[in-house]
Amino acid sequence: MKKYFDSRDTILENGLRIISIKKETRIASINIGFKIGSIYEKENEKGICHFIEHMLFKGTVKRTNDELNDELEQIGGEYNAYTDYISTVYSITALCEEVENSIEILSDMTRNSVFDEKELDRERGVILAEIRGSKDDIEDYSFERINQMAFKKSALKFDTVGEESTVKNFKQENLKEFYEKNYVPNNCSIVVVSSLDHEKIIELVEKYFANWKRKKLENREFIIEDNSPIKKVTIKKDIEQSTIMYLYTFYNLPKEMELILKILNHRFGESANSILFRELREKRGLAYDVYTNMDLTKGVKTLYIYTAVAKKDVDKTLKIIDRCIEDIKKEKIVFDNRAIDLMKKILKTSVAATIEDSEALCSYILGQALCDEDIFEFEKDISDLQNIDKKDLYDVARRVFIKPTVHVLVSEDEDL
Known part of the structure; x- marks a missing residue:
C-alpha cells in the first residue's frame, strides 16, 4: 500500500509487532507502546502504569539514571513518554542516522529497568506533587470531578496519574511484578517512521528485541459504563x-x-x-x-x-x-x-x-x-x-x- 506511504507490518516469533513506515524524511520517529493503561488497572493499582512510565527513565541493568538520560539527550532529538487509558508509550524523534541508537536505548529501558528503591521513592514524591498540583488547577480539577460524578464502576472515574492513597503504598515489588507481567513483547507494538528500508528497520528491531521472551498475558478486562445523567x-x-x-x-x-x-x-x-x-x-x-x-x-x-x-x-x-x-x-x-x-x-x-x-x-x-x-x-x-x-x-x-x-x-x- 503506497498511495499515502509505504508500510510493512511484521510480527516476530515472540509476538512483538513491528510497523515500518518508509517515507522521504530526514527525521525519524520511533514509538514503542504497550497495551496497558489506567483502564486496565485494578482498584489497588490506580496509577501503577503511570508510575512505571516514570521509572523506566530511572536506570537499567546497563545504565544508571544519569547515564540513561545523558544518552537520550545526546541523540539530539526529542524523547518523551505518556500513559493514557489504554496504553503506555515511549517515543524518540531524531535524525534518521540516530535510528539504531534510539532503538537500542528504548530496548534497554523497556526490557531492563531496575526500579531502584531510592529512585522509586524520589519519583513517588514527584508523582504526588503532580496529583496535588492538578487539584490547584481548576481545569484539571473540573475534569477530575466530573469523571468521579459520571461513573460508579468504570476506571474512567480515576485519573491516569493515580490516587494519593495507592501511589503512597506502591512498593518496589508491586511495580516489578506488574511490569514483568504486562510489559512483554506479545503486548507491545513498535512503529518506526524513517527513510530507511523496511528490511533494515526489521533487522535493527530484531537485533535488540528478538531474544525478549513472550509470556502468557493475564486477561485484564475493563468495565464499560454510560455516564450518569446528573x-x-x-x-x-x-x-x-x-x-x-x-x-x-x-x-x-x-x-x-x-x-x-x-x-x-x-x-x-x-x-x-x-x-x-x-x-x-x-x-x-x-x-x-x-x-x-x-x-x-x-x-x-x-x-x-x-x-x-x-x-x-x-x-x-x-x-x-x-x-x-x-x-x-x-x-x-x-x-x-x-x-x-x-x-x-x-x-x-x-x-x-x-x-x-x-x-x-x-x-x-x-x-x-x-x-x-x-x-x-x-x-x-x-x-x-x-x-x-x-x-x-x-x-x-x-x-x-x-x-x-x-x-x-x-x-x-x-x-x-
Missing part, C-alpha cells in the same frame, strides 16, 4: 472563575457514525470558530476558554464541553449551552453545503498534516495498532466524507447529545 455543584475555596462541564458517552454509536461525529464536534466546539466559541466568547464575551474534547478510543468514547466564566454568568452560560445543543438537534442551526464542505476540507487538511509529519504519523499508527484498528482507516474516512450530508450531522447529534453529566465548580462565596 448535575452537581462543587464549592472550592480561592478560585476567581467558575467552570462548567458537560460529559457525554456514546458506546452505542455505530463505528461508521464516528466520522460524522468528528465533523460535528469540530463545528460544535473544537474549532476557534465553533458554535460554542461564537456564542459564548464572540457574541457575549462570557468566556475566554470554551472547547470540546472528544476521545474515540475503544473503551473510552467520551465527549466533554468545558468553559470558565464569571460567577454571575453561570446560569446564563448553562442556558446558552443547552440552547445550542437543542438548536442543533431540532435543526434550527443550519448546516448548509458550504459549511459542510468546509468541515470536510478541515478534516482532510488534518489527515494530510499527520501524514506529512513523521512524529504525528508515528503516533497515529501506534494508536491504531494498539486498538487493533486499520492503520489506513483515514483513507476510508476520506472516501466516506463525500457521502456525509446535513441529515447525518443532525442524526448523530440526536444520538450523542442526550442525558449529560453536568458539573459546575464555584467559589465558596457564590450564590447560584
